Amino acid sequence: MSQVAQKIDADAKAMAMPPDAKQEVKPVKVSKPRIDCIDGCRFALVFPIVIAHFARFGTNNLTALKLLTQENVLVGGFFVISGYVSAYTSTKLGERKAEDKKLANPELFFWQRVMAYYPLHFVVSAIFAPMFIQVERWYNTPWTTSAFRAFLNFSMLQAWFPKEAEIWNQPTWFLSALTFSNLTMPTLVLPQVAQLSKNGLQKLFVALTGISLLQKVSYSETSRFHSSKEHPVNGQVMHPLIWNLTRFHPFWALIEMTMGVAAVRHVMLDTEEDKKKPTTNPLWMFLAAYASLGLRLTKFDFNDAIIRSVLFVPIFTKFLTQIHRDAISANPAPITRFFGSKPMATLGSIAFPMFILHGPIGQIFYKKILAKKIWGAPMPTAFFPFYLLICLGLSHLTNEYFVKNKKVSAISGKVAQFLGNWTEGMLRDRS
Numbered sequence: 001m002s003q004v005a006q007k008i009d010a011d012a013k014a015m016a017m018p019p020d021a022k023q024e025v026k027p028v029k030v031s032k033p034r035i036d037c038i039d040g041c042r043f044a045l046v047f048p049i050v051i052a053h054f055a056r057f058g059t060n061n062l063t064a065l066k067l068l069t070q071e072n073v074l075v076g077g078f079f080v081i082s083g084y085v086s087a088y089t090s091t092k093l094g095e096r097k098a099e100d101k102k103l104a105n106p107e108l109f110f111w112q113r114v115m116a117y118y119p120l121h122f123v124v125s126a127i128f129a130p131m132f133i134q135v136e137r138w139y140n141t142p143w144t145t146s147a148f149r150a151f152l153n154f155s156m157l158q159a160w161f162p163k164e165a166e167i168w169n170q171p172t173w174f175l176s177a178l179t180f181s182n183l184t185m186p187t188l189v190l191p192q193v194a195q196l197s198k199n200g201l202q203k204l205f206v207a208l209t210g211i212s213l214l215q216k217v218s219y220s221e222t223s224r225f226h227s228s229k230e231h232p233v234n235g236q237v238m239h240p241l242i243w244n245l246t247r248f249h250p251f252w253a254l255i256e257m258t259m260g261v262a263a264v265r266h267v268m269l270d271t272e273e274d275k276k277k278p279t280t281n282p283l284w285m286f287l288a289a290y291a292s293l294g295l296r297l298t299k300f301d302f303n304d305a306i307i308r309s310v311l312f313v314p315i316f317t318k319f320l321t322q323i324h325r326d327a328i329s330a331n332p333a334p335i336t337r338f339f340g341s342k343p344m345a346t347l348g349s350i351a352f353p354m355f356i357l358h359g360p361i362g363q364i365f366y367k368k369i370l371a372k373k374i375w376g377a378p379m380p381t382a383f384f385p386f387y388l389l390i391c392l393g394l395s396h397l398t399n400e401y402f403v404k405n406k407k408v409s410a411i412s413g414k415v416a417q418f419l420g421n422w423t424e425g426m427l428r429d430r431s
Contacts, residue, residue: 040344042351058384072304083260098194106186106427108420115412159249177253216305285319354395
């Protein structure tokens, strides 16, 4: 065949082939930029919580105590961030769908999240268990109760029993509630919310805020009338479980984590036109969220539950979306650069160890029955800054030598894989 004939034959074959077959076109992968400023925000939540739990030992000023002791408000921000990060890593950027590979095995997804925090909880609980049990001996707590509390603590089921939610290391009720929410994420929450449009996400956020408000009002009203037979309030006697059930922590966690999911999905669906719009300085929303804590000092005297549901959580969630958009813009605001800086990223990385450790450490210095045995009395007010420094130092060491330890991570991964295989199918609809 002549060269001319070969060329004509080749051209004919090329024309007969569909355009996509002429050259293999690989799909363009959209990478998700790391949003370091979100990690930095964790420290802005945990440090006030650490202060709040033992603030009465750091100051006698009633106004300061009223302002500082709002840990029940601030913890809502942690649930929002948990949902925010979970959705950011498990749903597709710019598409109304979840990451199929990450959610293909919901049992493994669940156990991987649990094993991200359970090892530290287990080790800290094991180390301080003798102390917790000895304190209960001094209070003449029955051994059966101590055994039941040990089971609830190590199995992270304490939040399911509201009366026992704050046993042993009190802040760890958070992990119990978080575990329940993580159980719902891979099947109930993430795949469904990922399908919503921006309009649907806005409606969902409003609905969740309303549901949260109703539950907090119920909690507030029952706490006002909660009493015992020995000390009736307004002449009424109410069974403690009625009050306890209205503060059911896992339900609070699920609502606020889903609010975080809806918020980040709204950002992830931004179009190119949306990205060209000027971003709002996140500073104002950050200040507004924390300013809402000051409402306890006004004549209205709002309680923690109302401030958390109506103001702090919705405003803080809005702040996260603004700082997220600002972080990926051409010229981030100073507050975005501050929270994304290396020092704040480092402090943000110790937020979790600090949250777990500060309870037992605080009990050593300030729990009356324990501190009297060790020190002769709870530590004086002047010691409080040193308590905070001890928490910071031990949290940093724990983070560097345990949380970041590669062997611990490898063992956690293997345990998660084993549990994922063992429970395979339990979270799925098997026909």
